Amino acid sequence: AKTFEVEKIREDFPILKREVNGYPLVYFDNAATAQTPKQVMDVIVDYYSNYNANIHRGVHSLSQEATDKYEQARIKIQKHFNAEKAHEIIFTSGTTHGINLVANGFSSMLKEGDEILVSAMEHHSNIVPWQMLCERTGAVLKVIPMDLNGELIYAEFEKLLNSRTKLVFLNHVSNALGTVNPIKNIIDKAHEYGAAVLIDGAQAAPHIKADVQELDVDFYVVSAHKMCGPTGVGVLYGKEEWLEKLPPYQGGGEMIATVSFEKTTYAGLPHKFEAGTPNICGGIAFGAAIDYMNEIGFDAIAKYEHELLEYATAKLKEIDGMQIYGEAPEKTSVISFNIEGLHPYDIGTLVDKMGIAVRTGHHCAQPIMDFFKIPGTVRASFSFYNTFHEIDLFIDAVKKAKMMLQ
Numbered sequence: 001a002k003t004f005e006v007e008k009i010r011e012d013f014p015i016l017k018r019e020v021n022g023y024p025l026v027y028f029d030n031a032a033t034a035q036t037p038k039q040v041m042d043v044i045v046d047y048y049s050n051y052n053a054n055i056h057r058g059v060h061s062l063s064q065e066a067t068d069k070y071e072q073a074r075i076k077i078q079k080h081f082n083a084e085k086a087h088e089i090i091f092t093s094g095t096t097h098g099i100n101l102v103a104n105g106f107s108s109m110l111k112e113g114d115e116i117l118v119s120a121m122e123h124h125s126n127i128v129p130w131q132m133l134c135e136r137t138g139a140v141l142k143v144i145p146m147d148l149n150g151e152l153i154y155a156e157f158e159k160l161l162n163s164r165t166k167l168v169f170l171n172h173v174s175n176a177l178g179t180v181n182p183i184k185n186i187i188d189k190a191h192e193y194g195a196a197v198l199i200d201g202a203q204a205a206p207h208i209k210a211d212v213q214e215l216d217v218d219f220y221v222v223s224a225h226k227m228c229g230p231t232g233v234g235v236l237y238g239k240e241e242w243l244e245k246l247p248p249y250q251g252g253g254e255m256i257a258t259v260s261f262e263k264t265t266y267a268g269l270p271h272k273f274e275a276g277t278p279n280i281c282g283g284i285a286f287g288a289a290i291d292y293m294n295e296i297g298f299d300a301i302a303k304y305e306h307e308l309l310e311y312a313t314a315k316l317k318e319i320d321g322m323q324i325y326g327e328a329p330e331k332t333s334v335i336s337f338n339i340e341g342l343h344p345y346d347i348g349t350l351v352d353k354m355g356i357a358v359r360t361g362h363h364c365a366q367p368i369m370d371f372f373k374i375p376g377t378v379r380a381s382f383s384f385y386n387t388f389h390e391i392d393l394f395i396d397a398v399k400k401a402k403m404m405l406q
């Protein structure tokens, strides 16, 4: 099989040549945000150098060029997720914005006693907006439990479903555990009860190419910065029938058809949900990031990252007192762990002194930490531009940190 040309790929990421505290940077915080290749940076410079203009309004050439590029990016994203229509792709500022847009939209569609289901392994962005929705409507939030392996208990999910279930929302992949959830089964089962499903794809998007038509998902949300794109831009995919039902989320320019003090009428999709001047460059760069990742190929990326995950897991397990959280048979390249008797924060701080960037804490998933009765974890997350050698440096640094702390 073709070897994965990681050294060649690393040339695309200038930041990987950085040193931190006198050591070569080992960037293992990809679950927080991925790095940006120069191919995406070039698009950003090109935009601001050659066709920066406001979109959809001006009749001048620059505005038309910017509009065309922005709408071409929307189509690229539509094709990537295999959405049926381009106007089912709504540009947002990221996953959090997309989830809030949908949760807000359901305010007028839920009533006292309706039930909405969340999984036990959610990021706070996919918990708090729904709690706010329950406060507004009197709907009840119920939790799909997980087991000690970091997998959802499907039988419990089925038991929770009933005629009052209106919404189910969960992540495709857990950012804290790496677990890949069986979303196709969950979507089909939820639809049997007439419930809509929102999937938080933030953590899945850099590893898995979701096909929203095959999944038959109602809403799918992602952030560009997880997929080698810029921060502050993302996408909400929504089935047309659902997006037509939801009221606008923000009022302003762009999302209107006619405005008068007597009455305002709204624009159709997608502009109904795109008030104000968008992150034009971010959207165009998001399209470039998707091209970049597809150029390498998601199958090749998934295979290589899985090899990194297997290697790192085996090496970590050689360390006495190692406790890994989340060992689902299907997981992406994220490892959350603790070492018995040590605080994750201390390990993270010490390995940073040796150039290793990992995330420590609750990873915006406090319910998961409560479930495992821990203050937090050390989370190492790998991307297709990381190497086996970097894992060796990481393992050495963890061992050194352990010695220093004991």
Ligand SMILES: Cc1ncc(COP(=O)(O)O)c(CN[C@@H]2CONC2=O)c1O
Pocket (backbone or CB within 6 Å): 031, 032, 033, 093, 094, 095, 096, 097, 123, 125, 126, 171, 173, 174, 175, 176, 200, 202, 203, 223, 363, 364
């Ligand atoms: C599963 C999941 N959902 C939602 C979000 C929120 O995305 P935005 O911040 O782009 O709106 C994140 C971000 N992951 C966080 C960000 O930092 N560390 C993490 O694991 C995530 O991993």
